[in-house]
Amino acid sequence: MTGSPGETVLLTNPTSGKGRGAKARDAALARFKEAGMSPRSLAGRDADEALDIARQCVADGVETLVVAGGDGMVHIAVQAVAGTATRLGIIPAGTGNDVARYFDLPRKDPRAATERVLAGRARTVDLARSGSQYFTTVMCAGFDAVVNERANKMTWPKGQMRYNIATLAELRTFNPLPYTLDLDGETASLDAMMVSIGNGPSFGGGLRITEGAVLDDGLLDVVIIKPMSKRALVRTYPKLFKGTHTTHPAYEHHRVRSVTVAAPGIVSYADGERFGPLPLTVECAPGALTVLH
Incomplete structure (x- = not known):
């Protein structure tokens, strides 16, 4: 017991x-x-x-x-x-x-x-759910997932710098991916650098990719970063720490109850952990978690 x-x-x-x-x-x-x-x-x-x-x-x-x-x-x-x-x-x-x-x-x-x-003091918040799995922060399903995969294989350095180095390393070879998305029943096919699904606003030590996500609104925040040059991606990356990337023309934001995301060869990450290969359907699980804060 x-x-x-x-x-x-x-x-x-x-x-x-x-x-x-x-x-x-x-x-x-x-x-x-x-x-x-x-x-x-x-x-x-x-x-x-x-x-x-x-x-x-x-x-x-x-x-x-x-x-x-x-x-x-x-x-x-x-x-x-x-x-x-x-x-x-x-x-x-x-x-x-x-x-x-x-x-x-x-x-x-x-x-x-x-x-x-x-x-x-307790607060009840939503979670994101895919099948029997849950996550609290953000699911990465593109360039950010590839970076996570590389960062998790690195033993040095520790902390945020490891993500920064992994990002620069992946930039050399990464190309936009063909995605198929279902956003609350509306289907879209497009090329993008990444698709991120946020229950909360940040992942990876304060990278605010899904800026504006609210923990108890019953919705998921889906952010699409459309194709951009590698130089532009490098310039935009520091803005993620402040959430000021939202004004970039390649940024697209949707709020949905459910999203299905498909792209070839991508293993998604959520809460910094390997979550599963695409395609995946993720839905909001309202009020599924009570946290002492």
């Missing part, structure tokens, strides 16, 4: 952020102890075991599942808690920490993040 009704469980990825996960867990446990709480502390040896633990916690009726880790750890927890009464707490300890950004959680102070969990 991994928990009991009414209990809080702390689930950790000890390797998140070069070992920051374990440090964040220890700081969180110390703060919980000071507050008179002693949550059960669990860790998976890998993603599959962590998901098994999270699902068992939900099955046991755990009230709050707190994760110490990055967006990948949140992604694992969300697969278990989506659509259930179990609340999610987040102690950020990863590289990107975009979900923590969404809720304005302290990203470098695990004790302060633990205070937010102890305060118990």
Whole structure:
């Protein structure tokens, strides 16, 4: 048994952020102890075991599942808690920490993040769903997915710079892709650099590709970046951190309840994790997640 009704469980990825996960867990446990709480502390040896633990916690009726880790750890927890009464707490300890950004959680102070969990203030938000899989942030299905694939294979450098280097490396050979999209029943065929599907506004450590996405509006934000020169793409890339790319003529934005995206040879990424090969249908799952913030 991994928990009991009414209990809080702390689930950790000890390797998140070069070992920051374990440090964040220890700081969180110390703060919980000071507050008179002693949550059960669990860790998976890998993603599959962590998901098994999270699902068992939900099955046991755990009230709050707190994760110490990055967006990948949140992604694992969300697969278990989506659509259930179990609340999610987040102690950020990863590289990107975009979900923590969404809720304005302290990203470098695990004790302060633990205070937010102890305060118990809850917000119910949407998730994006494809089949039995969920994501919280953005699904990348084009140039951004190819960059993710390369970045995940790199061992150096760490953090945002790894994405920047992977971006420059992929730019050398990338060409626009032929897409077929179904946007709430309207079909379009077009060439594009990327198609991104956002439940929230950013991915990859603050890249605000789906700027304007709202977590609880019952809609997904689909951003299409139409063909542009590689030089223009390089010039536009820094604007993603501020969300000011939205004025570029190659930018197109749709708000939908459901989208099907198809393009040859692309493996999509969501929450920074491999999500699945295209084609995929993604729909909004309104109110599927409750987060302590």
